[in-house]
Amino acid sequence: MPQPPRPSHWDFDLDRVPPGEDLVGVGADLEVATLYQAYREGVFPMGVGEHGGPPMGWWSPDPRGVLRMGELRMSRSLRKVLPRFEVRVDTCFPEVVRACADPSRPGRWITPAVTRAYVRLHEAGWAHSVESWQDGRLVGGLYGVAIGGLFAGESMFHHVRDASKAALVHLYALLAADDRGDRLIDVQWRTPHLASLGVTEVSRQRYRELLARSLEVPLPAPWR
Template sequence: MPIPPEPSAYAFDLAGVAAGEDLVGIGADLTPGTLLAAYTTGLFPMGLGEHGGPPMGWWSPDPRGVLRLDDLQVSRSLRRSMRRFEIRVDTAFTDVVRACGDPAREGRWITPQIRDAYQRLHELGWAHSVEVWQGGELVGGLYGIAVGGLFAGESMFHTVTDASKGALVGLRDLLAVDDDPRRIVDVQWRTDHLATLGITQVPRPDYLRLLEVALTTPLPPAFA
């Protein structure tokens, strides 16, 4: 089971945030307690500087990109790809985060500070990687935070076709193993690409209600 961290020195509150405002705070720190306090309140960190550098921003998108487990769309070609993939959990967390933060990636935002913060959360049992392997090689994956029935996805990567999509399919299967409909995947923002997979967007108040229910749900066995 995850190890509870020291409480955060900061308090997060979305009560006074205007509708449609995504950036809701600046500053704080990236200790495990602060990160968990943020995620369980409906926020996540991403730096405001170049390539994710300081200062640290705290975000709560309105609307919010969400995957409900029954909504995932798996195309025929992706099903064929899945037959070539092996899904693993937490066997290469550091490698997945490093690949997601590759300096050559356009729009990169994962700094060494972010990487170290999530490594600490991983060591405490809160951050996880879902990996796609093919022929003994890591070819894709994603990482994020699991708290109760919430999986807050942070980033994904692939080096072969469909490997990042395969990681999402693997994540869905891990969360749906006992058919608990209260579990959700937070993807932060819905993109056109994610929309093809069944990701929808909901207003912030609706997301916070989904979050409240998800947090009362037991961790899926793969992350417990």
């Protein structure tokens, strides 16, 4: 069972943030204690400079994209391709983050500093990867932060069509395995790609309510 880090001295209180404002702060650091506290408050980091460069921004989207238990949607075509992938958990976390940070990707924002920070968070037991493999080759996956019943997704990638969707479906199954309905997958912003899988939008206020309930749920068995 991962141990909570020491309390962070940074303030992530969202009560003073106006509705509809996604960027809620600038600065702070990327230490394990800082990241742990931020996710518990509903905040995540992403640099506001070019390609995610400094200064570091702290974000709490309003509205927020979420996938709740019981709301996953899978098309018939997706169900057919899932058996093509072998899905593993936490076997190559740094490689998944580096693939998500590929500088050739449009909209890239994961810097070397962010990569190092999440590898440290993984080593502390709070960040995890879900990986899609074919013929012994990593072809897609995602990574994020798991605290209680929350999985806060950070990024996903694919080199083969539907590989990232297969990872998300496996993550959902992992969280739903013990039938705890308060578990929650946070995807930050809803995209058409994620909406097709059942991701919906909720207000920041509603997200914080869902988050509070999810934090009361134990970690899924593989990560305890």
